[in-house]
Amino acid sequence: MQDSTSFEQRNKRDLPRVKINRHSVWRLLSFARPYWWQLLALTLLTMLSSTLSLAYPALTGNVIDSVIQRDVSSLQSIILFLVGLAIIQGIMGFIQTYWTTVVGERLLVDLRTKVYKHLQYLPLSFFLDNKTGELLSRLTNDVTLIRTTLTSNLLGLAQNFITLALGLFIVIAGPNALLAQANQFNLHLPTTHNTASFGPTLLVVALILLPIIILPFLISGFLRKYVKRELATLSEATAASEESIGNAKVVKAFTREEYEITRYDKLVWQQFGIILKRARLNSAVQAVTTLLSTAGLAAFLWYGGTSVLNGSLTIGTLTTIVLYITFLTRPFLSIGTLYSQFQISLGAAERIFDLLDEPVSLSDEPDALPLPTIQDHLRFEQVSFGYTKDTEVLHDISFEAQQGQVLALVGPSGAGKTTIANLIPRFFDIWNGNITVDGYDIRHVQVKSLREQIGIVLQEPVLFGTTIRENIAYGRLDATQKQIEEAARAANAHEFIELLPQSYDTLVGERGVKLSGGQRQRIAIARAILRDPRILILDEATSSLDNESESLVQQALERLMHNRTTIVIAHRLTTIQNADKIVVIEQGRILEEGNHEALLERRGAYYRLYTRKFREEQTV
Ligand SMILES: Nc1ncnc2c1ncn2[C@@H]1O[C@H](COP(=O)(O)OP(=O)(O)O)[C@@H](O)[C@H]1O
Ligand SMILES: [Mg+2]
Structure with a gap:
C-alpha cells in the first residue's frame, strides 16, 4: 500500500516539463564530447554511404530504359557499377556498425563508472533515503537507454538529414547530374532521361510530406513523461524484488510469498500500462505518417502515370522518381522516430542527472589537511x-x-x-x-x-559475500596472510576458521549468512584489529x-580495545x-x-x- 502512494508521489514529482530542457540536451551530448572525432569520422562515412545510396534510383531507372531500348552494353556497365557500389557500401557498413558499437559501449562504460563513482561518495544519509534496488536500476536500465541515443540515434539523425539534403539537391539538380559525374570515370552510363520538371515536382511532394516530420515533435513531451514514469516503476519493481529476494528468510518465515508476488506483479503491470500508453501514441503517429506518405506517393503516381501515358515521361524516369520519393520519405519518417527515441533517452538522462546532482555533501573543505x-x-x-x-x-x-x-x-x-x-x-x-x-x-x-x-564494530556485523580472507583483509587491503592470521587469532576466530573445509578461503555467503552470529562478529573484529584504528x-x-x-567475542574485544x-x-x-x-x-x-x-x-x-x-x- 505504502509503495503505491510513494509511486504516485514520485510520478507527481516527475510530471513533465513538456518543453525540452535545453540544458539536459547539452548535458547529454556532452557525454559524447570525448569521442567527437570518432563520431565526426562516422558521420563523414555515413555521408559518403548515403551519397552512394542515392545513385540506386537513377541506376534502376536507367536499367529499365536500357532494357526497353534493348541496349545490352549499357545494361552490363550499369550492373557492374551496381556490384562495385554494393561492395564498397558493404565494407563501409561493416566499419560503421562496428565502430558505432565500440563508441557506444565506451560511452556506456564512461557513464556507468561516472554514476557509480558519484554514488560511492554520496553521504550516508542519501543511502538511508533511497532504496538499493532503485539505485541499481538507474545504474543499469537508465544508463543503457542513454547509450543508444548518444551513438546510433545521433548518427542516424545525421544520416537522415544528410540523405534528405542530398536527396533534395539531386532531385532539384536532376539525377543525371550524378550519373554524369560517374561517367567521368569512363563508365559510359546512359543519361538520356527527359528530366524537365522532374525536380520541382518532387519538391512539391516533399513539401506535402513535411507535416509528417512535425508530428513526433508534438508528442515528444508526452513520450518523455511516459518514459520517466516507466523507469520509475521499473525502479520500484527492482527495489521490491531486491528486498524480497534479499530477505527470503523473512518472506518464508511469514509465508508472504504471495504477498511479495502481488507487490511485484502490481508494479510490473503498472509499467506495462505506461508502455501501452506510449505504444498507443507511437502507433497513432506511425499510422498517420504512413497514411500521409502513401497519399503523397499516390498523388504523384497519378500525375506521373498520366505523364507516361501522354509520352512526356519514360517508364524508367517514372521508376526513378518513385524510388526517390521512397528514398526521401524514409529519412522523413526516421527523423521522427529517432527524435522520439531521443526524448526517451532524455527522460532517462534526466533521472541520471538527478542522481549526479545529489551533492557529495561531506566533501572536504578545499584547504582541509x-x-x-x-x-x-x-x-x-x-x-x-x-x-x-x-x-x-x-x-x-x-x-x-x-x-x-x-x-x-x-x-x-x-x-x-x-x-x-x-x-x-x-x-x-x-x-x-x-x-x-x-x-x-x-x-x-x-x-x-x-x-x-576509526574502527567500528556493529551489533549486526555485515560481511561481503567473498572469502573469509578477503573479508578480514578489507580492514587493510595489503595485509599479508600472516597478518590476517594474527588478527584472526586475536579475534578468537582462527580456531573456527581452521576447522572449516576451506579454511580462510571459505565463502561466507551473501552478507555472511553462512556463518553464525558469533563467528561473523569475530571476523568483523579481526577486520577491525587489522585496521589498527586509534x-x-x-x-x-x-x-x-x-x-x-x-565470552569469546568479549575476550576478542578486550584485546582489540587495548591501547586505543x-x-x-x-x-x-x-x-x-x-x-x-x-x-x-x-x-x-x-x-x-x-x-x-x-x-x-x-x-x-x-x-x-x-x-x-x-x-x-x-x-x-
Ligand atoms: N536515519 C535516521 N533518520 C531519522 N531518525 C533516526 C535515524 N536513525 C535514528 N533515528 C532516531 O534517532 C533517535 C536515536 O536513535 P539511536 O541513536 O539509534 O538510539 P540508540 O542507539 O540509543 O538506541 C531515535 O528516536 C531514532 O528514531
Ligand atoms: Mg543503537
Missing part, C-alpha cells in the same frame, strides 16, 4: 544534531575521552547512543557545537584521514550473541563496570557522567538502570 595520527583526546562540545531538519535528536552533548580510555555510553533504546557514534566518523554533520580530535575540528580535516583512524567504536557488539559466543580510545555502547554491565568513564544518556541528553562507583553513589539514573539490569541478569 590530513588528520595526524591521533594521540590524545576525542571531545564533544555542546553538540546538537538531528537526522531531519525539524527533529533534534541530540541536545547539548559534551564529553571527553582521553587516549587509551574506555568510555561507555549507556541509556535506554532510542536514547541517541548510536547517533553519537555516527557523528565521530562524520557520517553526518552536526548542527551546533564542535567535535574535536586532538584539538582538530573534524569538519576541517580530510574525511578519509579521519575515518582511516579510535574504536563498539555499538552493542555483543548484544545479539548467546552467552558462549559472547574506545567508545563502547553496551548493554552488559560487565563491560560498563570496567569503563574509565560512563556517560548516561536519555532522550538525547546527558544525565550523568562518572565511573561506576561514583555513579552508583549518586543513586540517580545510572543507579536505577543498574539495579533494574542487575535484577534482570540475575533472573536470566
Whole structure:
C-alpha cells in the first residue's frame, strides 16, 4: 500500500516539463564530447554511404530504359557499377556498425563508472533515503537507454538529414547530374532521361510530406513523461524484488510469498500500462505518417502515370522518381522516430542527472589537511544534531575521552547512543557545537584521514559475500596472510576458521549468512584489529550473541580495545563496570557522567538502570 502512494508521489514529482530542457540536451551530448572525432569520422562515412545510396534510383531507372531500348552494353556497365557500389557500401557498413558499437559501449562504460563513482561518495544519509534496488536500476536500465541515443540515434539523425539534403539537391539538380559525374570515370552510363520538371515536382511532394516530420515533435513531451514514469516503476519493481529476494528468510518465515508476488506483479503491470500508453501514441503517429506518405506517393503516381501515358515521361524516369520519393520519405519518417527515441533517452538522462546532482555533501573543505595520527583526546562540545531538519535528536552533548580510555555510553533504546557514534566518523554533520580530535575540528580535516583512524564494530556485523580472507583483509587491503592470521587469532576466530573445509578461503555467503552470529562478529573484529584504528567504536557488539559466543567475542574485544580510545555502547554491565568513564544518556541528553562507583553513589539514573539490569541478569 505504502509503495503505491510513494509511486504516485514520485510520478507527481516527475510530471513533465513538456518543453525540452535545453540544458539536459547539452548535458547529454556532452557525454559524447570525448569521442567527437570518432563520431565526426562516422558521420563523414555515413555521408559518403548515403551519397552512394542515392545513385540506386537513377541506376534502376536507367536499367529499365536500357532494357526497353534493348541496349545490352549499357545494361552490363550499369550492373557492374551496381556490384562495385554494393561492395564498397558493404565494407563501409561493416566499419560503421562496428565502430558505432565500440563508441557506444565506451560511452556506456564512461557513464556507468561516472554514476557509480558519484554514488560511492554520496553521504550516508542519501543511502538511508533511497532504496538499493532503485539505485541499481538507474545504474543499469537508465544508463543503457542513454547509450543508444548518444551513438546510433545521433548518427542516424545525421544520416537522415544528410540523405534528405542530398536527396533534395539531386532531385532539384536532376539525377543525371550524378550519373554524369560517374561517367567521368569512363563508365559510359546512359543519361538520356527527359528530366524537365522532374525536380520541382518532387519538391512539391516533399513539401506535402513535411507535416509528417512535425508530428513526433508534438508528442515528444508526452513520450518523455511516459518514459520517466516507466523507469520509475521499473525502479520500484527492482527495489521490491531486491528486498524480497534479499530477505527470503523473512518472506518464508511469514509465508508472504504471495504477498511479495502481488507487490511485484502490481508494479510490473503498472509499467506495462505506461508502455501501452506510449505504444498507443507511437502507433497513432506511425499510422498517420504512413497514411500521409502513401497519399503523397499516390498523388504523384497519378500525375506521373498520366505523364507516361501522354509520352512526356519514360517508364524508367517514372521508376526513378518513385524510388526517390521512397528514398526521401524514409529519412522523413526516421527523423521522427529517432527524435522520439531521443526524448526517451532524455527522460532517462534526466533521472541520471538527478542522481549526479545529489551533492557529495561531506566533501572536504578545499584547504582541509590530513588528520595526524591521533594521540590524545576525542571531545564533544555542546553538540546538537538531528537526522531531519525539524527533529533534534541530540541536545547539548559534551564529553571527553582521553587516549587509551574506555568510555561507555549507556541509556535506554532510542536514547541517541548510536547517533553519537555516527557523528565521530562524520557520517553526518552536526548542527551546533564542535567535535574535536586532538584539538582538530573534524569538519576541517580530510574525511578519509579521519575515518582511516576509526574502527567500528556493529551489533549486526555485515560481511561481503567473498572469502573469509578477503573479508578480514578489507580492514587493510595489503595485509599479508600472516597478518590476517594474527588478527584472526586475536579475534578468537582462527580456531573456527581452521576447522572449516576451506579454511580462510571459505565463502561466507551473501552478507555472511553462512556463518553464525558469533563467528561473523569475530571476523568483523579481526577486520577491525587489522585496521589498527586509534579510535574504536563498539555499538552493542555483543548484544545479539548467546552467552558462549559472547565470552569469546568479549575476550576478542578486550584485546582489540587495548591501547586505543574506545567508545563502547553496551548493554552488559560487565563491560560498563570496567569503563574509565560512563556517560548516561536519555532522550538525547546527558544525565550523568562518572565511573561506576561514583555513579552508583549518586543513586540517580545510572543507579536505577543498574539495579533494574542487575535484577534482570540475575533472573536470566
Ligand atoms: N536515519 C535516521 N533518520 C531519522 N531518525 C533516526 C535515524 N536513525 C535514528 N533515528 C532516531 O534517532 C533517535 C536515536 O536513535 P539511536 O541513536 O539509534 O538510539 P540508540 O542507539 O540509543 O538506541 C531515535 O528516536 C531514532 O528514531
Ligand atoms: Mg543503537
